[in-house]
Amino acid sequence: MQVKETLNEGLKRGYNITLTAAELEAKVTEKLKEAQPDVEMKGFRKGKVPMALLKKQFGQRVMGEAMQEAIDGAMNDHFESSGDRPAMQPDVKMTNEDWKEGDDVEVEMSYEALPAIPELDLSGIELEKLVVKADDASIEEALASLAETAQDFKARKKGSKAKDGDQVVMDFVGKVDGEAFEGGSAEDYPLVLGSNSFIPGFEEQLVGVKAEEEKDVTVSFPDDYQAEHLKGKEAVFACTIKEVKEPVAAEINDEMATKFGAEDLAALKVQIGERLEAEYLGASRAVMKRGLLDALDKMVDFDLPPSLLEAEAGQIAHQLWHEDNPEVEGHDHPEIEATDEHKTLATRRVRLGLLLAELGQKAELEVTDAEMTQAIMNQARQYPGQERQFFEFVQQNQQMQQQMRAPIFEDKVVDHVVEQAKVTEKEVSKDDLQKAVEALEDE
Template identity: 80%
Template sequence: MQVTETLNEGLKRGYSITVTAAELDAKVDEKLKEAQPEIEMKGFRKGKVPMPLLKKQFGERLMGEAMQETIDGAMNAHFEESGDRPALQPKVEMKDGENWKPGSDVEVEMSYEALPEIPEVDLKGIKLEKMVVKADDAAVEEALGNLAETAQDFKARGEGDAAQDGDQVVMDFVGRIDGEAFDGGAGEDFPLTLGSGQFIPGFEEQLVGVKAGEEKDVTVSFPEEYGAENLAGKEAVFSCTIKEVKEPVAAEINDELATKFGAEDLAGLKTQITERLEAEYAGAARAVTKRALLDALDELVSFDLPPSLVEAEAGQIAHQLWHEENPEVEGHDHDKIEPTEEHNTLAERRVRLGLLLAELGQKAEVEVTDAEMTQAIMNQARQYPGQERQFFEFIQQNAQMQQQLRAPIFEDKVVDYVFELAEVSEKEVSKDDLQKAVEALDDE
């Protein structure tokens, strides 16, 4: 077997691999000898079929396997000897493939882009600043107020006051189609919050302005796709008797409210809120520090990038941004989106940092555990209620999706590793300062 270099420009590599007919023939013989003890053929005892007969019967079938294994072996040997790591799957083409005949040498052209050598980085020399925000009393009280609103109650409006959007009306009602009452169309002392969308479209809006003691006919049409076929598309008149009109009021901030949210008392609820807020602040601060780290690494390293990786990344960026600008287009059957120079620049940064972080992670032996992958899959599965099992099975059978879930976990673990080595100082700032820093990330 002979391997000859045909291209060596930057990261681009090309090789011609020649496998002689004698080598292929020897490989076929080797396979036949391995299988011979188990082969039975009419007129011969098991394991005693002559090699020439076996070769005539199975040789052509085994030739393809021998050819593939020999070429794969040559490629693996080349990568071990050269130390090259292909950026993408190497392109392999057989010369004169259609015209090749048994007994002839096989010549294969292999081409790929090699991953670059990643320079060493002095991680301990990186200096970063970590923003720290404490949850002050005002933030805790604001969060308490928001919780109280979610736990709102209703109290009776003044006598003669009209119902407003967001109010609750307590009523008796009977629905009729063509003058006949229908099953499920009646209720007594039913509390309906106007604007909640609990009833079919057009119903609640007609009750805005009603008063306690008033009777009101509401005329609506059931949607064409309504679940009950006997009601779908039909016009109905609901005779409503309004018993009470109530306005929403926030729950009182006290121990009783705290117990509704799983705390023992109000002090305990405030502690929970403080911890949650500071966890949110810490997450936002980490995003800011991570961007600063990536900026620092981007300035520290410079190396050649595989053009195919940059091209693919630029195309993906352009495609994603185009869909964000054209949200009405849901499919991908549109014209090809050509990347701009800005897309290419961003792609180069992402590829450079991606290769660097991968190298740092490999040297530090960073791994994504099965437990971390399971948690990531569970988080994604929550987006498909009732279909969690199908989602799990889909991920298990889809290596590309597994990699998409694994990649951000791996990156964050490498970033944490670098944080431990870098010089990170803390700076206490206000919530507003942190918010501005986070907003600046989106602007870049």
């Protein structure tokens, strides 16, 4: 096997690999010998089929496998001896397209090598960690917000007209073609106008009703309604309005606290404080992480594989285009060209991505099976009732697993670097933290 270098410019590499006919023949013979003990053929005992007959019967089929294994072996040997790591899958193609049995096999391999990453003194990095405490004012503000979500309703003044958002307590009887139908009647039913919990068009007709008023509401069931006998049918609901109530925030007390799973108001305040500080900690970490990445970006400068830059710039341009054109859900759109701004951002991302990968590898950091399982379970909760299907989908999809593994690995590397850096804590207000987070989004 001969390997000859044809290109060595920057990170670009090119090689010609020649597999001689004799080497290929030897590889085929080796594979046939391995299989010979298990081959059965009419007229011969198992394992006693002559090699010449095996070559005639299976030689062509084994030839392709032998050729592929030999080329793969040569490539692996090359990467092991050279120390090169290809940035993307090497481009490998056979150059003697008129090849026939008995000829040497000539292959051309080209790739872009990953750059050598310089050693860094991580102890010289200085970071600032913003610390925010959950004060009483923040807890009270969160309590008030919870009270809004746990709203109650109180009766409006007699004669008041129902508004959107009000609760109407009523009896109703629904009829189709003059006949009451099953499930179409109720007594003392509390309906919040604007909740869209009834058939389209129903709630809008109750806006303006008063207590003790009777009103007929005429609607048509949707064509895709779950009850077959009601699909597309017009129905008339005779409604008797008993009360019209306006929404009011729940009173902040022990009773409200129990609605949110707390033992009492004091326990709920503790829970809110813990949740707020967890949120502040997450936001603070995001700010510090950006500071860390900025520091690392200034510390290193090395050649980057053009193919990775091009792919990353294209992905950034594509993503931003879809954010500006949310109405286009698919990929049926004009070709999107990456701008200089996209390429600048791609350069930073690729450089930092390669650096973090190198730091993680040297520190022997890995994403454990338990961490992956937890990440999959967390994401599966976004698909209620389909958690099992999502879990199985991820298990069978290597690309999806990589997409989920990457941010976990990156966070582990960030934590590893932070442990070695000089971190100074600075206590700030939640408004200052919010401004720091908003500054990240503006960049």
